Amino acid sequence: MTRPAMTTLLPLLAFAGLAVALVSGAQRETAMDFPGRLDRPLPEFTLSPMAGTDAGFSSADLNGQVVLVNVFASWCSACRQEHGKLLDLAQTQDVPIYGVNWRDSKGAGKLYLTRSGNPYVATGDDSAGRLGANLNVTGVPETYVVDAKGRIRYRHIGPITDKIWADVLHPLLSELEAES
Amino acid sequence: MIVELGHYALILAFAVAILQTIVPMVGAQKGWADWMAAAGPLASAQFALLAIAFAALTWAFVTSDFSVLLVVENSHTLKPLLYKISGVWGNHEGSLLLWVLILAVFGASASWFGGNLPASLQARVLAVQGSIGAAFMAFMIFTSNPFLRTALPPFDGNDLNPLLQDPGLAFHPPFLYLGYVGLSMAFSFAVAALIEGKVDAAWGRWVRPWTLAAWIFLTIGITLGSWWAYYELGWGGFWFWDPVENASFMPWLVGTALLHSALVVERRGALVVWTLLLAILTFSLSLVGTFLVRSGVLTSVHAFSSDPARGVGVLLLLVLSTGGALTLFAARAHRFNRPVLFSPVSREGGLVLNNIILLTAAGTVFLGTFYPLFVDMMSGDKISVGPPYFNRTFLPLMLPLLIAVVFGMNLRWKRDTLKASVRRGAWALLPVVAAMALSVVLGGTSKTFGAIGMAIGLWLVIGSFAWWVTRVNLFRAPLTRSLDLARTTPRALYGMVLAHMGLGFAVIGIAVVTAWQLETIRAIHPGEVIQIGSFDVRLDRVRGHLGPNYEAERAVFVVSKDGRNLGEMLSERRFYPTSGRQTTEAAIDSRFLSNLYLVIGDADPSGAWTVRAYWHPFVLLIWIGPLLMAFGGLVSLSDRRFRLGATIRSAPPQALVAKA
Numbered sequence: 001m002t003r004p005a006m007t008t009l010l011p012l013l014a015f016a017g018l019a020v021a022l023v024s025g026a027q028r029e030t031a032m033d034f035p036g037r038l039d040r041p042l043p044e045f046t047l048s049p050m051a052g053t054d055a056g057f058s059s060a061d062l063n064g065q066v067v068l069v070n071v072f073a074s075w076c077s078a079c080r081q082e083h084g085k086l087l088d089l090a091q092t093q094d095v096p097i098y099g100v101n102w103r104d105s106k107g108a109g110k111l112y113l114t115r116s117g118n119p120y121v122a123t124g125d126d127s128a129g130r131l132g133a134n135l136n137v138t139g140v141p142e143t144y145v146v147d148a149k150g151r152i153r154y155r156h157i158g159p160i161t162d163k164i165w166a167d168v169l170h171p172l173l174s175e176l177e178a179e180s
Numbered sequence: 181m182i183v184e185l186g187h188y189a190l191i192l193a194f195a196v197a198i199l200q201t202i203v204p205m206v207g208a209q210k211g212w213a214d215w216m217a218a219a220g221p222l223a224s225a226q227f228a229l230l231a232i233a234f235a236a237l238t239w240a241f242v243t244s245d246f247s248v249l250l251v252v253e254n255s256h257t258l259k260p261l262l263y264k265i266s267g268v269w270g271n272h273e274g275s276l277l278l279w280v281l282i283l284a285v286f287g288a289s290a291s292w293f294g295g296n297l298p299a300s301l302q303a304r305v306l307a308v309q310g311s312i313g314a315a316f317m318a319f320m321i322f323t324s325n326p327f328l329r330t331a332l333p334p335f336d337g338n339d340l341n342p343l344l345q346d347p348g349l350a351f352h353p354p355f356l357y358l359g360y361v362g363l364s365m366a367f368s369f370a371v372a373a374l375i376e377g378k379v380d381a382a383w384g385r386w387v388r389p390w391t392l393a394a395w396i397f398l399t400i401g402i403t404l405g406s407w408w409a410y411y412e413l414g415w416g417g418f419w420f421w422d423p424v425e426n427a428s429f430m431p432w433l434v435g436t437a438l439l440h441s442a443l444v445v446e447r448r449g450a451l452v453v454w455t456l457l458l459a460i461l462t463f464s465l466s467l468v469g470t471f472l473v474r475s476g477v478l479t480s481v482h483a484f485s486s487d488p489a490r491g492v493g494v495l496l497l498l499v500l501s502t503g504g505a506l507t508l509f510a511a512r513a514h515r516f517n518r519p520v521l522f523s524p525v526s527r528e529g530g531l532v533l534n535n536i537i538l539l540t541a542a543g544t545v546f547l548g549t550f551y552p553l554f555v556d557m558m559s560g561d562k563i564s565v566g567p568p569y570f571n572r573t574f575l576p577l578m579l580p581l582l583i584a585v586v587f588g589m590n591l592r593w594k595r596d597t598l599k600a601s602v603r604r605g606a607w608a609l610l611p612v613v614a615a616m617a618l619s620v621v622l623g624g625t626s627k628t629f630g631a632i633g634m635a636i637g638l639w640l641v642i643g644s645f646a647w648w649v650t651r652v653n654l655f656r657a658p659l660t661r662s663l664d665l666a667r668t669t670p671r672a673l674y675g676m677v678l679a680h681m682g683l684g685f686a687v688i689g690i691a692v693v694t695a696w697q698l699e700t701i702r703a704i705h706p707g708e709v710i711q712i713g714s715f716d717v718r719l720d721r722v723r724g725h726l727g728p729n730y731e732a733e734r735a736v737f738v739v740s741k742d743g744r745n746l747g748e749m750l751s752e753r754r755f756y757p758t759s760g761r762q763t764t765e766a767a768i769d770s771r772f773l774s775n776l777y778l779v780i781g782d783a784d785p786s787g788a789w790t791v792r793a794y795w796h797p798f799v800l801l802i803w804i805g806p807l808l809m810a811f812g813g814l815v816s817l818s819d820r821r822f823r824l825g826a827t828i829r830s831a832p833p834q835a836l837v838a839k840a
Contacts (some may be wrong), residue, residue, distance in 0.1 A: 004456075011457060015464075017471065018500050022524040052701035052790065063356070075420055075566045078552075088245040103568050105417070107701050107792060114782050139552070139565060 036065070042069075042150050043134040047124025050101050051112035057098060061119040062146055066176045068169075069144040071100045071132065074112035076140040082159030083116050089165070090119035095173055099123040102132045102140055145172060148180035183248055186236025187327035189762060190277070192283070193229035194317040198223055198285075204303035208376075216303035220291035223306050225503040226313060230281045234268075237277060237326055241268050247333040250274060250326050255337040256758055258729040259345070266350035273326035275353060276541035280316050282354075282361040286390075287313065289476050290365065297386060304372035309603050312364055312501065319493050336758075341736040354399030356428055358551075362394025362467040363435055367463035367505065370456045374508045375752065378458070379516055384446035391442060391815055395435050396813040401429050403806040414764035414779050416699070416794045418690075418802050423568045424773070426549040427469035433542040434462045437535045448593065451528070453513045464502040465542075523595040528586030537581040544573040567672070582636050582687060585680055586643030590650075604650060608643040630695020633687060640684025644677045660766030675816025679809045688807025689773075689798050696794040704787040715776060716740050719791060722780065731753040735780035735789065737767060749782040773800040777836070 046058035059113065062069075072079045081109065090097055099120035101109035104127055113123070126132055135152075145154035154172055156164060192195065200222040207215025240248045241264050242259045254271045255264055263270075269278040287309040295650045304378065320326070367388045373379050410418045414829040438458040444451045516561040548569050590604040599758035619627070649655070651673070653664040700712050709718045718738045725734040732752040739746045756763070767778040774797045783792030 008453070009510040010512045011461075015506050019495075019503065039378070052792075073566060075422075077422070103566065107699060108417075110701065111414070111781070111792070146428055 010016075010158075036071050038152060038155060040152050041048050042144075042146050042152050043131070045131045045134065047100065047126060047131065050109045050123050051087050051106040051158055053123060055122060056124040057122045058124075059150065061122065062098065063150060064148050064180075066095060066096045066180065067146050068095055069100060069138050069146055070097055071102045071126075071135070071142045071144075072109075073102050073104045073140045074108040075104065079141045081118070082141055082161070083119070085135060085160050085162065085165065086119035087117045089160075096121040100131060102137060103129045104171045143169075145169065145176070147176045182236050182239050183245065183329070185325055185326075186233040186240075188326065189229045189232040190317065192319065193226050193233065193280075194314060196226045196229060197310045197314035200226060200306050201314055204310075205307035208300040208303040208307070210756050211300075213299065216299050219303045219306035222285070222310070222614045223287040223291045226310070227281075227284040228659075229286045230277075233327075234277055237274060238265060238268050240431050241310045243264065244337065246335070246337055247329050248326075249330045250733070250826050252330060252334055252337045252796065256729060257336055262347065263345045266345075269357075270349075270354050273320070273324045275357070276316065276320045276324055278354065279357055279361060280313055280320065282357050283309065283313050283316070283364060284406060286362055286365050290368075290390075294386075297382065301372055301378075301383070303374055303781050304375055305368045305822045308371045309364065312368070312806075315497050315500065317369075319497060323493050331765065337521050337529065340370050345451055346412050346540065347407060349404075350812040352401060352408055354401075355397050355404060359394050359396075359398025359401050360428075360431065360469055362397055363431060363463045363466050365390035365394065366435075366459040367501075369817055370459035371505050371508060374505075374512050376454065377512065377515060380447070384442060384449075387455075388442045389433060389444055391438055391462075392813050392817050393458075395432070395439055396810045396817070398428065398432050398435065399810040399813070400681055403803050403810070407803050410799075411766050411768055412647070412763070414766050416766070416792075416796065418693075418775050418799070421548070421567050423549050424469075426545050427465075430542050430545055430549075431465040431469060433538050433545070433574040434458060434465055437538040437542075438462050440531045440538075448520060448522070448528060448553060449518070450517070450522065452516040452533070456513060456516065458729050460502065460505045464505075467498045467501065467739065522593070524598050526593065527588070527591045530584065530591045531806045533584060534588060536780070537577060537584075537699065541574055541577045541581075544577060545570070547705075548573070579632075579636065582640060582683070585592060585683070586639055586647070588799060589644065589647045589676070589680065601829060604647075608639065608646040609649065611642055612639045627695040633691020633695070637684045637686075637688030637691060641681045642684075644680040647675075648677050670819055672816045672819040673812070674689060675812040675819070678812030680812075681814060682808030682810075684805070685801045685808060687802075689801025689805060692798040693796050693802065696797050697799075699793065701790065701792045703784055703790050705770055705786075705788050709792055710791060712776070713739055713795040715746075715793075715795070717776075717778060717791070717793055719789060722783075722789060725752065727754065729758065730756045732765075735767075735778075735791075737778050739769065739776065749778055751778050753780060770800060773798050773804075775799050816820075 033116055042062070044059045047056040049056040062106075068089075076149055086097060091096070097120050099113075099122070101123055101133075104112075104125075106127070109123065109125070124131075135142075139157070143156045143160055144152050145156075147153050153176060154169070156169070160169065185774055200219060203222065204216050204219035206214070207218070237250075239245075240251050242261070244251065244255060246252050250271060250273050251267075254274075261269070262354050267274075269275045276550045284624035287306060290297075290302065290305055290309065294305075297305075297696065309763040366387055369383065369390070373383055402425075406418050410416065410427075424715045437610055439457065439630070441451050441455045441458055445455050548565050551565055551569075584610065585597075587601050590601045592600075599762065615638050616631050619631040619634055649668075651669060652662045654662045657665070698713050700710055702710050704710055704719050706719050706721050709716050711717070716739070718740075720735055720738045722735045725732040732754045734750055734752045737749045737751065739749055746769070749769055750765075752765040754765060755761075769776045773793070777794040777796055779792045781792060783789050
């Protein structure tokens with residue numbers, strides 16, 4: 001064989017694709033469109049307490065109020081990014097934040113909150129990922145805005161940033177409070 | 181003054197590296213012997229200059245010279261000496277300097293110990309090595325200079341991240357870098373061979389020991405990192421599938437594949453094209469490792485620098501080196517495509533299977549690590565995939581490979597039958613089946629995964645040992661004859677047996693800990709007892725304690741088993757005032773390869789302390805296994821074949837001269 005074969009070109013092509021992806025990934029700002037608005041009932045659930053904590057929570061506990069349901073895990077680095085914002089919200093805002101500890105190992109969720117502070121009014125264990133599956137969680141962190149009638153009105157994928165809070169979540173929460 | 185000396189040395193080293201890139205390469209193209217001969221002295225000079233630069237920076241850290249910005253940001257006068265020194269590489273700029281220093285060490289070694297290489301190949305290898313060094317030094321000088329001064333020196337520094345102030349982590353980065361950077365040799369050899377248009381026996385014999393040496397360091401580096409995470413992060417976990425862990429694991433997987441395929445090149449002259457590609461990929465993944473940590477493109481706890489300009493810089497280096505090498509590969513690799521016949525069932529066939537599985541496994545890790553990045557690009561969402569993904573994709577892939585290892589060892593070169601291989605290895609199955617049955621009897625069927633993992637681990641350990649027993653004809657031939665055979669068995673084969681046994685031990689450790697570990701979390705007052713397994717752990721007292729650069733709450737536990745006192749264990753929560761950070765020091769007591777692991781948490785208003793207690797059976801095997809693998813590599817590296825540079829077992833396969 002003396003002719004260059006297509007097969008030896010393949011690694012280069014694959015790499016070129018990857019490089020383009022990486023370069024644009026490294027330079028890009030997070031996209032600022034919010035396709036997360038929806039309107040569907042919150043599935044009914046009862047979450048047992050996380051290992052090392054006393055109480056879990058259930059969908060009934062959320063009744064009659066506008067709340068944020070935040071899905072988190074100790075192994076998730078993006079959750080660490082938004083944790084400061086959550087703590088800040090818990091201090092300065094009225095909206096209660098409920099924490100779903102998703103697919104975490106026993107004790108890790110509690111340790112995570114002990115370490116970095118606990119922004120949640122209540123937390124529950126979803127180590128099996130059952131509630132996550134009902135909510136169609138694809139990854140963590142995800143945050144759901146649930147209105148007073150128990151309907152999910154917004155789903156935010158990824159960490160809550162100052163911009164997301166100011167542009168989307170805060171106006172939406174005010175709007176929902178006014179509704180109820 | 182000393183700092184300026186280091187600064188000048190760095191810039192001079194950059195200039196020398198540029199010369200080292202150009203002069204020997206031109207010499208090799210034109211066939212000018214004196215230009216080619218310049219490569220060695222230039223490589224030595226580059227090494228000496230970088231050593232001076234590194235020593236100067238170390239001096240600045242040790243003497244706490246706070247006129248140097250890097251020292252201000254990463255050191256403190258009260259810090260223990262060891263961490264002042266490890267602070268040199270506990271940051272972006274300093275770790276880059278260590279990176280290029282190690283690169284220069286490998287380059288210089290290739291000139292010092294490379295006397296038996298063809299002159300043109302050696303010149304080209306050193307030129308490629310020089311170009312990598314030049315690129316990284318340019319990146320360092322222009323975006324991340326460690327020697328920059330500050331106009332207003334403060335009285336004291338900002339301290340090193342306390343998580344990094346730990347003996348395990350002081351040595352983790354140097355080993356990891358020796359591994360990452362050592363893989364550059366395989367890369368340089370591959371690129372040089374592509375330019376040269378020739379891959380011969382000497383090439384195969386040269387690439388393998390360098391790859392092996394790098395692989396040994398990488399193995400030790402990853403093991404140290406895992407051990408550090410286990411006792412320092414206070415979670416009791418040993419592997420988190422964190423992007424940075426994955427970054428070191430991917431080159432390890434592909435490097436392991438390269439080790440095995442280079443064996444086929446060396447012994448049979450086959451898989452040449454594939455091996456060239458692996459050599460390029462392995463080092464590229466090392467660069468990706470650097471890129472991942474440095475750029476902050478993937479956020480992680482480890483990232484101590486996240487400056488986009490630097491990220492793009494490292495990325496540019498990656499594109500130039502990998503892209504360049506792959507272009508060369510695309511243009512010239514077909515010349516090395518020489519059909520060598522072997523049956524699918526043969527040692528070669530087994531090694532191909534090994535390569536396919538290892539590469540697929542590395543691919544799944546790659547996908548899992550980069551998936552969040554791609555999702556981010558497509559939709560702007562930031563997500564983590566986390567351990568569930570890896571446990572479901574990586575583990576099922578690895579299981580067949582682990583089972584196949586022993587059969588592969590029993591296969592003969594060129595042509596063999598499955599039946600014969602199975603017959604040679606099968607008697608190792610007996611104890612394995614027995615152990616599995618025993619674990620089912622003892623633990624019931626609820627721990628199926630643990631039982632399977634343990635059985636596979638035992639299969640590896642016993643099967644590898646059995647391979648050696650068969651080879652030296654133990655129990656069949658007279659003992660003196662067996663001893664004779666054992667003595668003449670090449671060390672490379674002992675290395676293989678030890679490495680595969682180490683792999684088995686690691687698998688046993690992982691399986692047993694995952695399936696049978698115990699954990700308890702409770703809030704208790706001093707004087708109260710929690711039970712974990714057969715141990716009674718009493719929280720005796722919690723007292724304040726003052727360290728050199730931290731304040732701590734120190735909990736003293738008194739541990740007893742069946743009423744017998746086993747002594748005290750100490751766990752601390754440390755607070756580092758300078759950086760305002762907190763760390764947890766777990767109390768770990770090792771007995772029979774297993775660990776009792778205690779961690780003190782917060783106190784509630786009633787004065788009860790949260791205590792987490794773990795029992796990790798056979799957990800030490802998780803680190804002993806890889807260390808045994810590294811030791812096996814070392815034994816293999818000491819083989820005469822590598823030291824003499826000539827095959828003693830078989831005539832060298834004929835040179836694969838390119839038919840251009």
